[in-house]
Amino acid sequence: MNTLRIPTMLMLLLLATACVTINVYFPAEAAEKAADRIILDVYKNVPPGQAPAAEPAPQPGSSTQPQTGSGRAVSMLLDWLITPARAEADLSRSSPAIQQITARMEARMRELAPYYSSGAVGMTRDGRIDVRDQKLVALPQRNAVKTLVADENRDRDALYAEMARANDHPEWESEIRATFARRWVDNARKGWWYMDNSGGWKQK
Amino acid sequence: MRVAAARVCVLVLSAAVLLAGSILPGHAIDSAVLQLGSVAGEGWSAQDVSLQLDWQQDTEAGVVLRASQLRLPGPLGDLGAVSLHCPRLSYNGAQVECPVGQLQAESGQFGSQRITVSFRYQLQDKALALRLEGVRLHGGSLDLQANYAGSGWSAQATGKNLQLTGISKQASALGYPTPVLTGDGRVALQARLHGRGAQLGEIRLDLQLQDATFTDDSGSLAAEHATLHASMQASPHARDWQVRLQVDAGAGAFYFDPLYLEITDQPLRLDTSLVWQPQRHALQFQDLRYHHPGVVELQASGKLAWQDGVQLEALQLELSEGVLPALYDSYLQPWLTQSMAGALQTAGRIHGSLQLAAGMPQAVHLVLSEVGVEQRDARFGLQGVNGTLDWSAQQARQSRLAWQSGHIYRIGLGASEVVLESTGNRVRLAQPAQLPVLDGGLQIETFALEREPGSSMRWAVDGVLTPVSMQALTTALEWPEFGGKLSGVIPQVTYANGDLTVGGVLLVRVFDGEVTLRNLKLEQPLGQVPRLQVNARAQNIDLEQLTRTFSFGRIEGRLDGRVEGLQMEAWEPVAFDAEFATPPDDHSRHRISQKAVDNISNIGGGGVGGALSRSFLRFLEDFPYDRLGIRCKLQDGVCAMGGVAPADTGYYLVKGRFIPPRLDVIGYSDRVNWGGLVEQLKQATSGQSPIVQ
Numbered sequence: 001m002n003t004l005r006i007p008t009m010l011m012l013l014l015l016a017t018a019c020v021t022i023n024v025y026f027p028a029e030a031a032e033k034a035a036d037r038i039i040l041d042v043y044k045n046v047p048p049g050q051a052p053a054a055e056p057a058p059q060p061g062s063s064t065q066p067q068t069g070s071g072r073a074v075s076m077l078l079d080w081l082i083t084p085a086r087a088e089a090d091l092s093r094s095s096p097a098i099q100q101i102t103a104r105m106e107a108r109m110r111e112l113a114p115y116y117s118s119g120a121v122g123m124t125r126d127g128r129i130d131v132r133d134q135k136l137v138a139l140p141q142r143n144a145v146k147t148l149v150a151d152e153n154r155d156r157d158a159l160y161a162e163m164a165r166a167n168d169h170p171e172w173e174s175e176i177r178a179t180f181a182r183r184w185v186d187n188a189r190k191g192w193w194y195m196d197n198s199g200g201w202k203q204k
Numbered sequence: 205m206r207v208a209a210a211r212v213c214v215l216v217l218s219a220a221v222l223l224a225g226s227i228l229p230g231h232a233i234d235s236a237v238l239q240l241g242s243v244a245g246e247g248w249s250a251q252d253v254s255l256q257l258d259w260q261q262d263t264e265a266g267v268v269l270r271a272s273q274l275r276l277p278g279p280l281g282d283l284g285a286v287s288l289h290c291p292r293l294s295y296n297g298a299q300v301e302c303p304v305g306q307l308q309a310e311s312g313q314f315g316s317q318r319i320t321v322s323f324r325y326q327l328q329d330k331a332l333a334l335r336l337e338g339v340r341l342h343g344g345s346l347d348l349q350a351n352y353a354g355s356g357w358s359a360q361a362t363g364k365n366l367q368l369t370g371i372s373k374q375a376s377a378l379g380y381p382t383p384v385l386t387g388d389g390r391v392a393l394q395a396r397l398h399g400r401g402a403q404l405g406e407i408r409l410d411l412q413l414q415d416a417t418f419t420d421d422s423g424s425l426a427a428e429h430a431t432l433h434a435s436m437q438a439s440p441h442a443r444d445w446q447v448r449l450q451v452d453a454g455a456g457a458f459y460f461d462p463l464y465l466e467i468t469d470q471p472l473r474l475d476t477s478l479v480w481q482p483q484r485h486a487l488q489f490q491d492l493r494y495h496h497p498g499v500v501e502l503q504a505s506g507k508l509a510w511q512d513g514v515q516l517e518a519l520q521l522e523l524s525e526g527v528l529p530a531l532y533d534s535y536l537q538p539w540l541t542q543s544m545a546g547a548l549q550t551a552g553r554i555h556g557s558l559q560l561a562a563g564m565p566q567a568v569h570l571v572l573s574e575v576g577v578e579q580r581d582a583r584f585g586l587q588g589v590n591g592t593l594d595w596s597a598q599q600a601r602q603s604r605l606a607w608q609s610g611h612i613y614r615i616g617l618g619a620s621e622v623v624l625e626s627t628g629n630r631v632r633l634a635q636p637a638q639l640p641v642l643d644g645g646l647q648i649e650t651f652a653l654e655r656e657p658g659s660s661m662r663w664a665v666d667g668v669l670t671p672v673s674m675q676a677l678t679t680a681l682e683w684p685e686f687g688g689k690l691s692g693v694i695p696q697v698t699y700a701n702g703d704l705t706v707g708g709v710l711l712v713r714v715f716d717g718e719v720t721l722r723n724l725k726l727e728q729p730l731g732q733v734p735r736l737q738v739n740a741r742a743q744n745i746d747l748e749q750l751t752r753t754f755s756f757g758r759i760e761g762r763l764d765g766r767v768e769g770l771q772m773e774a775w776e777p778v779a780f781d782a783e784f785a786t787p788p789d790d791h792s793r794h795r796i797s798q799k800a801v802d803n804i805s806n807i808g809g810g811g812v813g814g815a816l817s818r819s820f821l822r823f824l825e826d827f828p829y830d831r832l833g834i835r836c837k838l839q840d841g842v843c844a845m846g847g848v849a850p851a852d853t854g855y856y857l858v859k860g861r862f863i864p865p866r867l868d869v870i871g872y873s874d875r876v877n878w879g880g881l882v883e884q885l886k887q888a889t890s891g892q893s894p895i896v897q
Contacts, residue, residue: 093840095773095778096773096774096775096776096778097733097773097774099774100733100774101732101733133423134422134423134424134461135419135422135423135426137423139426139427139428139457139459139464140457140464140466142423142459142461142462142464143462143464143537143538143541146462146541147541147546147547150541150542154732155732157732158731158732158733162733
């Protein structure tokens with residue numbers, strides 16, 4: 001019986017290692033850099049005012065959670081057994097779609113900037129924008145602003161999906177969106193409005 | 205509430221009359237003050253009530269009725285320092301009358317009031333006539349008149365210069381479903397009510413708003429410099445109300461989210477009969493007429509219901525006049541901002557009808573006269589459209605549309621006519637249609653469209669593309685002009701889930717050869733990121749015509765090629781596997797010019813550019829060659845390069861003839877940046893000398 005036990009253990013170990021061959025973490029830091037490149041491009045058309053204030057971003061997401069003691073040991077053993085393959089994913093890859101969407105957003109920024117400044121338009125938690133207070137928009141322009149917001153959101157949704165797709169990780173769309181949501185606010189001008197975690201509007 | 209207030213007056217009067225009745229005949233005293241202390245009745249109470257009487261004649265006395273505090277039900281609330289002074293109250297056994305008096309009170313809500321009062325009460329038939337003048341209300345004044353008799357009662361209120369914001373706030377506080385407004389605007393109103401007992405017979409309300417600028421809290425109802433006149437007649441019938449409403453907007457701008465209406469010269473008018481069923485949460489409208497001069501005139505009837513949100517349950521609408529672009533800009537576009545139809549420039553006139561039942565469209569009939577539609581970014585347009593559109597949810601209907609001209613992107617479409625048959629969710633072409641495209645045409649054999657509820661639209665077309673000259677097409681697309689013909693049998697073009705798939709083969713006869721396109725698929729053609737997939741094959745292309753057209757430098761010979769798995773994103777290639785080469789069995793004359801050699805060597809990264817001019821070969825204008833060719837497999841922005849044949853190191857882009865002068869162009873770069881390659885090709889074909897590094 002004992003002779004059978006060792007191969008069984010080996011089989012189990014092999015099975016365990018087979019399950020953890022690839023570890024692809026969402027590259028939080030790289031995502032922020034990639035987001036900043038695009039965001040600063042879009043914001044560069046904002047008429048001069050206060051300089052955009054980039055603040056140190058809040059901490060990366062879920063992928064770098066500390067592991068518990070026993071989990072860590074297992075992980076080290078597995079690392080020893082088989083080196084985990086880390087996918088190259090720095091989110092820096094661009095594509096014609098990303099460039100075209102960014103170009104449209106840059107052009108639209110000229111029209112949107114006054115509404116960000118007045119507080120008529122604000123940034124939402126999901127990386128989109130919304131009409132925050134339409135009373136701040138003259139009556140004849142209200143529908144034009146709504147159209148601008150709708151166009152911008154269509155482009156933003158497409159941008160997050162395209163960045164995930166261009167970097168071969170379509171499943172990262174929501175994390176990319178969350179990264180952008182933070183960085184749009186961090187890079188925004190002082191005085192612009194954004195939605196905080198509780199869903200209330202706050203002025204930067 | 206007013207009824208309750210009237211009762212209080214009657215009670216107080218009765219007390220005064222009783223006192224007067226018991227004291228006057230005696231004439232024993234000239235003056236009397238009665239301290240009544242606290243007096244209370246159902247829903248009201250008064251503190252420190254006193255009554256002072258000063259006899260003047262047999263039937264006349266000066267009366268002052270005071271209370272330190274009066275608590276009334278309803279909107280009047282608490283009043284302080286209340287006094288009613290009637291200097292000449294007369295009593296003759298049949299009636300009590302105060303021809304002129306003054307009522308003073310301090311109200312927390314309405315401020316300090318000094319109201320001129322007159323009343324007359326007839327004891328026999330218990331008829332009361334009451335008049336209050338100069339009630340201070342919302343910055344203006346209000347006059348009230350009430351009559352009560354056994355046969356019924358009537359009341360009239362006339363308000364002047366009242367603040368709109370105050371009225372809206374109070375109406376809302378009283379529980380009426382009206383918005384609270386902020387801003388500036390004055391209201392003049394006249395209300396007449398009559399009834400019998402507790403039963404209201406009729407209300408007539410006439411309201412005038414002058415130069416008002418206001419907004420509600422959310423900004424979804426707003427106006428600027430608005431002048432409005434509304435008149436309403438309402439009467440209760442069992443549990444419902446019958447209402448006749450007429451609204452004239454004479455000037456200013458109005459915003460009813462999402463509609464924005466600006467009144468220019470003639471007033472806008474709404475006129476309707478309503479049945480309001482508050483218990484059923486429903487509002488029926490009949491004989492509704494809406495006229496916005498020069499824009500729209502319509503009649504409608506229907507039913508609105510609000511259980512969870514407002515729903516249009518039924519609608520029968522007759523549009524007798526609709527003028528574009530104003531009708532589209534003011535009334536249609538605001539609802540369509542999220543769709544492609546939200547960015548159109550329109551012209552022409554329409555009229556027709558629309559029926560809805562249970563919130564769902566039942567039938568549409570639309571007559572179009574000289575209608576023009578143009579997409580804002582010039583993606584498509586159709587001009588001079590005439591005809592009828594007919595659709596019914598249940599029955600088959602036929603529509604006929606004809607147009608003068610149109611375009612899709614830059615490709616022009618000629619005059620044409622289509623006859624469509626629709627049944628519920630399906631539309632099909634009733635007879636084949638001929639659609640002129642540039643100098644050719646698209647013969648559409650069948651067309652079928654369907655839209656199942658809850659799913660996206662699908663359609664399919666079968667057709668034949670009769671030859672379109674490439675000259676016309678290239679001119680239209682602003683490409684370098686070249687000859688040839690584009691034609692094809694398009695057995696099945698389908699559109700489903702936002703993707704357009706072209707079955708069959710598109711054939712382009714060009715440069716004396718043929719290019720065939722297969723498996724053409726267009727994902728989200730009108731979306732944010734259109735994606736195109738296609739496989740192409742080129743056969744027997746005459747290189748001389750091709751190189752002349754693109755001023756690449758003259759090459760003679762033939763070329764075959766294939767492009768597999770071409771994927772374009774936002775109209776730029778992102779992946780393909782392409783190979784172009786001299787056909788193995790080509791026996792035509794093979795010559796290549798110096799300029800072409802320079803250009804090709806730069807593409808291959810061979811770097812021979814300029815080498816020719818430094819050797820004796822510079823005296824030759826062109827060279828013979830055996831074969832030439834290029835391969836590029838594009839992925840992730842990098843082109844994996846290859847040539848017509850492998851060389852010892854690298855690959856042949858041009859392989860020379862065995863006999864001299866022999867010239868080979870050999871490429872060494874395995875991987876070339878696609879963006880750089882495109883840049884080099886652009887420079888080469890624009891006639892500029894390439895930059896060799």
